[in-house]
Amino acid sequence: xxxxxxxxxxxxxxxxxxxxxxxxxxxxxxxxxxxxxxxxxxxxxxxxxxxxxxxxxxxxxxxxxxxxxxxxxxxxxxxxxxxxxxxxxxxxxxxxxxxxxxxxxxxxxxxxxxxxxxxxxxxxxxxxxxxxxxxxxxxxxxxxxxxxxxxxxxxxxxxxxxxxxxxxxxxxxxxxxxxxxxxxxxxxxxxxxxxxxxxxxxxxxxxxxxxxxxxxxxxxxxxxxxxxxxxxxxxxxxxxxxxxxxxxxxxxxxxxxxxxxxxxxxxxxxxxxxxxxxxxxxxxxxxxxxxxxxxxxxxxxxxxxx
Amino acid sequence: xxxxxxxxxxxxxxxxxxxxxxxxxxxxxxxxxxxxxxxxxxxxxxxxxxxxxxxxxxxxxxxxxxxxxxxxxxxxxxxxxxxxxxxxxxxxxxxxxxxxxxxxxxxxxxxxxxxxxxxxxxxxxxxxxxxxxxxxxxxxxxxxxxxxxxxxxxxxxxxxxxxxxxxxxxxxxxxxxxxxxxxxxxxxxxxxxxxxxxxxxxxxxxxxxxxxxxxxxxxxxxxxxxxxxxxxxxxxxxxxxxxxxxxxxxxxxxxxxxxxxxxxxxxxxxxxxxxxxxxxxxxxxxxxxxxxxxxxxxxxxxxxxxxxxxxxxxxxxxxxxxxxxxxxxxxxxxxxxxxxxxxxxxxxxxxxxxxxxxx
Numbered sequence: 281x282x283x284x285x286x287x288x289x290x291x292x293x294x295x296x297x298x299x300x301x302x303x304x305x306x307x308x309x310x311x312x313x314x315x316x317x318x319x320x321x322x323x324x325x326x327x328x329x330x331x332x333x334x335x336x337x338x339x340x341x342x343x344x345x346x347x348x349x350x351x352x353x354x355x356x357x358x359x360x361x362x363x364x365x366x367x368x369x370x371x372x373x374x375x376x377x378x379x380x381x382x383x384x385x386x387x388x389x390x391x392x393x394x395x396x397x398x399x400x401x402x403x404x405x406x407x408x409x410x411x412x413x414x415x416x417x418x419x420x421x422x423x424x425x426x427x428x429x430x431x432x433x434x435x436x437x438x439x440x441x442x443x444x445x446x447x448x449x450x451x452x453x454x455x456x457x458x459x460x461x462x463x464x465x466x467x468x469x470x471x472x473x474x475x476x477x478x479x480x481x482x483x484x485x486x487x488x489x490x491x492x493x494x495x496x497x498x499x500x501x502x503x504x505x506x507x508x509x510x511x512x513x514x515x516x517x518x519x520x521x522x523x524x525x526x527x528x529x530x531x532x533x534x535x536x537x538x539x540x541x542x543x544x545x546x547x548x549x550x551x552x553x554x555x556x557x558x559x560x561x562x563x564x565x566x567x568x569x570x571x572x573x574x575x576x577x578x579x580x581x582x583x584x585x586x
Numbered sequence: 587x588x589x590x591x592x593x594x595x596x597x598x599x600x601x602x603x604x605x606x607x608x609x610x611x612x613x614x615x616x617x618x619x620x621x622x623x624x625x626x627x628x629x630x631x632x633x634x635x636x637x638x639x640x641x642x643x644x645x646x647x648x649x650x651x652x653x654x655x656x657x658x659x660x661x662x663x664x665x666x667x668x669x670x671x672x673x674x675x676x677x678x679x680x681x682x683x684x685x686x687x688x689x690x691x692x693x694x695x696x697x698x699x700x701x702x703x704x705x706x707x708x709x710x711x712x713x714x715x716x717x718x719x720x721x722x723x724x725x726x727x728x729x730x731x732x733x734x735x736x737x738x739x740x741x742x743x744x745x746x747x748x749x750x751x752x753x754x755x756x757x758x759x760x761x762x763x764x765x766x767x768x769x770x771x772x773x774x775x776x777x778x779x780x781x782x783x784x785x786x787x788x789x790x791x792x793x794x795x796x797x798x799x800x801x802x803x804x805x806x807x808x809x810x811x812x813x814x815x816x817x818x819x820x821x822x823x824x825x826x827x828x829x830x831x832x833x834x835x836x837x838x839x840x841x842x843x844x845x846x847x848x849x850x851x852x853x854x855x856x857x858x859x860x861x862x863x864x865x866x867x868x869x870x871x872x873x874x875x876x877x878x879x880x881x882x883x884x885x886x887x888x889x890x891x892x893x894x895x896x897x898x899x900x901x902x903x904x905x906x907x908x909x910x911x912x913x914x915x916x917x918x919x920x921x922x923x924x925x926x927x928x929x930x931x932x933x934x935x936x937x938x939x940x941x942x943x944x945x
Binding site for chain 1 (some may be wrong): 645646649653673718794795796798799801803807808812813815
């Protein structure tokens with residue numbers, strides 16, 4: 281009956297992954313100079329698309345593909361609004377959030393004829409890794425995670441490698457710091473931002489799909505419950521860098537898991553305080569470790585060739 | 587000097603803004619008007635309105651039940667319905683006022699979380715009629731608001747019966763409770779459940795844990811999984827729409843991981859894991875109040891419904907699968923509660939002083 285068990289870690293991963301995926305999305309978009317506070321709405325779109333495609337095809341992997349397509353679409357809309365039309369990035373991405381919440385809730389009765397919650401669909405199964413899953417103590421870890429969990433960490437490495445170790449990443453970051461200079465150096469600013477914002481949508485949508493076809497097997501209206509905003513907070517704590525932001529997401533997941541699990545074990549702290557833990561941690565981190573934040577210099581500035 | 591280019595740029599800006607605003611407005615229309623719009627109803631025809639709490643329709647709980655009551659009202663009393671869904675707490679006041687402005691005959695507010703908003707709107711519209719489910723509308727002096735019919739349930743009585751079933755079913759003597767937020771109705775479910783278990787199985791242990799809201803199924807799933815991990819074989823779900831997560835946890839773990847549910851039967855969510863449910867007749871009470879309004883006999887004030895009023899009870903859908911040895915106890919407890927010789931505790935404090943052994 282101990283709180284510090286391997287199942288706490290598993291729980292933390294389950295609660296952390298749906299924050300990590302949109303965080304990576306936000307990172308890519310903001311590094312290219314487009315503020316994306318529309319992650320929450322993009323997640324909801326992905327969650328619904330995943331369930332809808334799985335419902336039709338019976339295959340959750342195709343559901344994931346559906347989520348990616350929905351994410352690319354929502355990213356495309358945001359890119360058209362902010363890059364092509366040069367609209368205010370905060371206003372445009374807030375609109376994405378509102379549209380995401382409204383359209384997904386409205387589509388449930390249209391697709392399934394019931395309100396609020398879809399029927400259940402096949403979910404992405406967890407994998408048992410032969411050998412590792414028989415290990416003492418950490419064994420359960422290797423039988424309760426899915427390909428999505430492992431994939432998320434691989435994706436984090438890929439994002440870091442592309443952004444900081446490749447020419448393409450250098451171009452994205454250059455566009456995010458100073459679009460004018462990047463343009464003068466011959467980088468296609470508009471195309472770079474389109475790619476970055478659409479990628480961001482796909483990542484956020486995968487985060488939503490994780491909730492709907494990995495954690496659960498249904499879509500519920502507004503099921504993301506603010507995780508898109510938590511991802512943005514993690515991004516700020518991590519100062520727009522991959523590893524610190526990833527660490528922030530894991531701390532959020534761990535704090536949530538601890539708040540939930542410790543009630544079961546009964547450690548004698550009122551649950552209201554425990555449940556506030558992730559938010560308290562966020563405030564403490566912001567006030568002490570983070571200091572002056574350092575957003576990419578070009579975030580929020582529309583680019584127009586002079 | 588205004589150049590052509592800046593003009594063009596401004597035009598584009600205006601276009602984007604307009605687009606965004608249009609999108610937002612369109613959304614507002616579909617989120618609050620996920621309704622069969624009723625403002626066009628012929629004069630004189632009644633409009634049965636309802637405002638959900640943050641869980642919204644599809645919670646397989648009291649929102650869906652109240653909606654069924656509204657549907658019944660349309661079938662039996664005529665007129666049209668208007669359902670306003672809230673997705674967060676800031677929408678309660680505006681949704682209630684919108685229902686009144688839309689010409690609602692009676693506006694039903696579903697859930698304890700709407701209490702303050704309901705009092706505010708009912709006082710601002712003294713000629714409108716309201717039904718409040720699961721809470722009592724009282725003004726700042728503690729007097730009932732005269733135009734609100736407040737319906738509360740003795741959840742503890744149904745929950746006590748569910749506790750008897752759980753207490754006699756558990757093999758591990760370890761039972762979990764996943765609540766949404768610790769509000770009075772959740773406390774009534776918990777206290778009755780724990781007392782029912784104590785009554786028949788004093789060595790069984792019940793532990794309560796809370797999600798923090800009624801909508802985050804992923805967190806509810808982690809809680810339920812945690813309970814089963816730690817050896818519980820039964821988990822009671824009182825977490826509204828988030829309860830889906832509890833069922834998902836039980837379903838993933840397979841047979842002998844039971845769920846006791848609330849409000850509605852929910853057997854379809856996990857047929858192999860569904861043990862029983864402490865249900866309440868929200869549907870009937872909504873219809874009752876609407877019928878009273880249609881007949882001109884609507885009056886405000888507080889009504890409390892228990893086992894004796896058939897306002898609460900055990901799920902009847904799978905009652906035949908419960909062993910007769912357990913049902914004997916349930917029947918005895920039902921009789922004792924109706925007779926008033928057994929009073930299940932309604933709060934955790936009353937639970938502390940509850941003396942089992944009257945059966």
